Amino acid sequence: MAQVVATRSIQSSFMCPSSGSVQERAEKLRPPSFASRVMAREAAMTTKKLTVVRRSTRITAQRSTTRAEPEVIPVSPEDLPKRQEQFQQLHEFQQLGDTSVSMWSRPTVKRKTKIVCTIGPSTNTREMIWKLAEAGMNVARMNMSHGDHASHQKVIDLVKEYNAQSKDNVISIMLDTKAGFSFILFRGPEVRSGDLPQPINLESGQEFTFTIRRGVGTTDCVSVNYDDFINDVEAGDMLLVDGTGADSLLTYASLSNILNVLGKFGGMMSLMVKSKTEDSVKCEVIDGGELKSRRHLNVRGKSATLPSITEKDWEDIKFGVDNKVDFYAVSFVKDAQVVHELKNYLKSCDADIHVIVKIESADSIPNLHSIITASDGAMVARGDLGAELPIEEVPLLQEEIIRICRSMGKAVIVATNMLESMIVHPTPTRAEVSDIAIAVREGADAVMLSGETAHGKFPLKAVKVMHTVSLRTEATIPGGTMPPNLGQAFKNHMSEMFAYHATMMSNTLGTSIVVFTRTGFMAILLSHYRPSGTIFAFTNDKMIQQRLSLYQGVCPIYMEFSDDAEETFGNALGLLQVTFAVWLNPSKARNGKGGRRGSTCPEWQTAHLAIPIYSQYSGPKSVIHEGRCRAQLVTAEEFPHQPQRWPCGFGVILYYFVVVYVYVPRFDPVLIL
Numbered sequence: 001m002a003q004v005v006a007t008r009s010i011q012s013s014f015m016c017p018s019s020g021s022v023q024e025r026a027e028k029l030r031p032p033s034f035a036s037r038v039m040a041r042e043a044a045m046t047t048k049k050l051t052v053v054r055r056s057t058r059i060t061a062q063r064s065t066t067r068a069e070p071e072v073i074p075v076s077p078e079d080l081p082k083r084q085e086q087f088q089q090l091h092e093f094q095q096l097g098d099t100s101v102s103m104w105s106r107p108t109v110k111r112k113t114k115i116v117c118t119i120g121p122s123t124n125t126r127e128m129i130w131k132l133a134e135a136g137m138n139v140a141r142m143n144m145s146h147g148d149h150a151s152h153q154k155v156i157d158l159v160k161e162y163n164a165q166s167k168d169n170v171i172s173i174m175l176d177t178k179a180g181f182s183f184i185l186f187r188g189p190e191v192r193s194g195d196l197p198q199p200i201n202l203e204s205g206q207e208f209t210f211t212i213r214r215g216v217g218t219t220d221c222v223s224v225n226y227d228d229f230i231n232d233v234e235a236g237d238m239l240l241v242d243g244t245g246a247d248s249l250l251t252y253a254s255l256s257n258i259l260n261v262l263g264k265f266g267g268m269m270s271l272m273v274k275s276k277t278e279d280s281v282k283c284e285v286i287d288g289g290e291l292k293s294r295r296h297l298n299v300r301g302k303s304a305t306l307p308s309i310t311e312k313d314w315e316d317i318k319f320g321v322d323n324k325v326d327f328y329a330v331s332f333v334k335d336a337q338v339v340h341e342l343k344n345y346l347k348s349c350d351a352d353i354h355v356i357v358k359i360e361s362a363d364s365i366p367n368l369h370s371i372i373t374a375s376d377g378a379m380v381a382r383g384d385l386g387a388e389l390p391i392e393e394v395p396l397l398q399e400e401i402i403r404i405c406r407s408m409g410k411a412v413i414v415a416t417n418m419l420e421s422m423i424v425h426p427t428p429t430r431a432e433v434s435d436i437a438i439a440v441r442e443g444a445d446a447v448m449l450s451g452e453t454a455h456g457k458f459p460l461k462a463v464k465v466m467h468t469v470s471l472r473t474e475a476t477i478p479g480g481t482m483p484p485n486l487g488q489a490f491k492n493h494m495s496e497m498f499a500y501h502a503t504m505m506s507n508t509l510g511t512s513i514v515v516f517t518r519t520g521f522m523a524i525l526l527s528h529y530r531p532s533g534t535i536f537a538f539t540n541d542k543m544i545q546q547r548l549s550l551y552q553g554v555c556p557i558y559m560e561f562s563d564d565a566e567e568t569f570g571n572a573l574g575l576l577q578v579t580f581a582v583w584l585n586p587s588k589a590r591n592g593k594g595g596r597r598g599s600t601c602p603e604w605q606t607a608h609l610a611i612p613i614y615s616q617y618s619g620p621k622s623v624i625h626e627g628r629c630r631a632q633l634v635t636a637e638e639f640p641h642q643p644q645r646w647p648c649g650f651g652v653i654l655y656y657f658v659v660v661y662v663y664v665p666r667f668d669p670v671l672i673l
């Protein structure tokens, strides 16, 4: 019995929602209900007779024994005890509406959308980093506006320690660079108010002053960290101040009490500029609220004339280089120049750090294409964006930025206020859940938590909610939607063509993809095509493994590569089976008896009945054997930008790259690149 369960489970973990024949998929349409009628457009268009309405039927009662169970694979071994609970949750979700929402809609088994967690006072301990990682964090973000290098160093070390000891999970490290607020350095790409001994209540109609004098923090006047603030604002301008954030001088407990009492989160205060002197800006409070330390200050419709990378940023960037972080998130990028500048600097230090541009200022919008082209990805920083631009523009910009990033094959993160209420409450609002679902549907690589994990009361619950909502939403996304620039990309890069065909095969056959990559390029490219199945990316570089954690659908796995391709493939499959066996049956898999072929675990033996039913060669085996090594272990990264040197054509691809093993779907279907 254990064998059967394990095999089926392994199989279902490899399967994607698009598996099975059309008829089988059509079968899965039953029992449709409200959700299916709303969401299953393909199904409705395909055949009317399939839309038999049986509203109250549960999927659990409908599954045939021949179908793979829709399973939620735990994100980590520690989740195992809660697996039943997860099923229960899933079934509860299912009872709300329908489960078979479209022919592609079986719940996917591993979350594809990644979760970025901002680390702060609530989470900067060893215990919490571990718990966050086990709950589903994929990227740890450090906001350089808060804390100091010593505190961030501690977090980086803890994440690296976690990565070093974890066998099946790895966390990327992201530094969010901008000026740490300091009246000594007094510079930065963000405009922020200064430190306050305690929060101030601003009442509508009262007068309030911002000054560029240092160290002022009274009930009617506070410092601003930016000298040119005086020149940037005019009488009649509307200043927006965010009402979130912790006060550094308060204890966590007292902060929570204050927040609970006041119940004010995420609210923007607005102040109209009335007059200015050489060092102060006098305002009238229009919408009041609670002003805390170091709050964002934006002028509606204007961007501050700040440089995007300041001296303080350069110090932070160097800190990142020294610590070999994976990503910089660069604040207030207004043009591509700053990205080139940063990339040149990184090149000069021989640092392999990817640059994520934060789109958060009105000025960046006209330059979106060039900024994103120059970068490795973008963050929709909705907090500042919603302050600089009319708030109703934010959802439209979010959609547009995601679309641009996806069409360029760049990573995209949706950030800010996603579960804001969970800073103080243990459950999210419906609107927040919808917000996550929309970002997932729009195709974001990752969704981000800020105050929720940095200083919130329920950081782990917030991650779990994000995990569950993302997973559930992914299950309803139709497979096989290709990026719109495909034709263009198709002409230019053989590797794109290869990723495209691999994705098509994977979607059609209902398999996951295994890719071998030294630089991460092929895995990122595949992620860009959003195949329905998981992309298991094997790399022999730990840095690459760490970085790949950000990318949608990529499950990065570190493994030494052997000179013998066969051995490498075998090892990779063995590792996959061990990993899933660990998730599925910890008591057996953790018995220390190895974990590859020949292991005493019957599950693995059953799984190894998998045999290739198709392998494609286009020349003498020995030559192809070399080709395979190149293709699979070096990948197309060797020559993606020199297409003219390699005549294009599927036959050539087969010759140089392709050895495709499609395993009998009854066991563990895997497509190996």
Ligand SMILES: Nc1ncnc2c1ncn2[C@@H]1O[C@H](COP(=O)(O)OP(=O)(O)O)[C@@H](O)[C@H]1O
Pocket: 118, 119, 120, 121, 143, 145, 146, 147, 151, 244, 245, 246, 247, 294, 383, 450, 451, 452, 454, 455
């Ligand atoms: N390293 C840190 N130390 C102290 N507090 C932090 C830290 N990181 C984040 N926070 C708190 O979490 C809040 C939300 O994080 P984030 O959105 O990244 O910051 P902000 O909106 O201030 O740029 C911050 O306003 C701050 O109160």
Ligand SMILES: C=C(OP(=O)(O)O)C(=O)O
Pocket: 143, 176, 360, 380, 381, 382, 383, 384, 385, 415, 416, 450
């Ligand atoms: C992510 C954002 O920026 P910050 O890092 O300042 O919170 C934002 O403005 O949405």
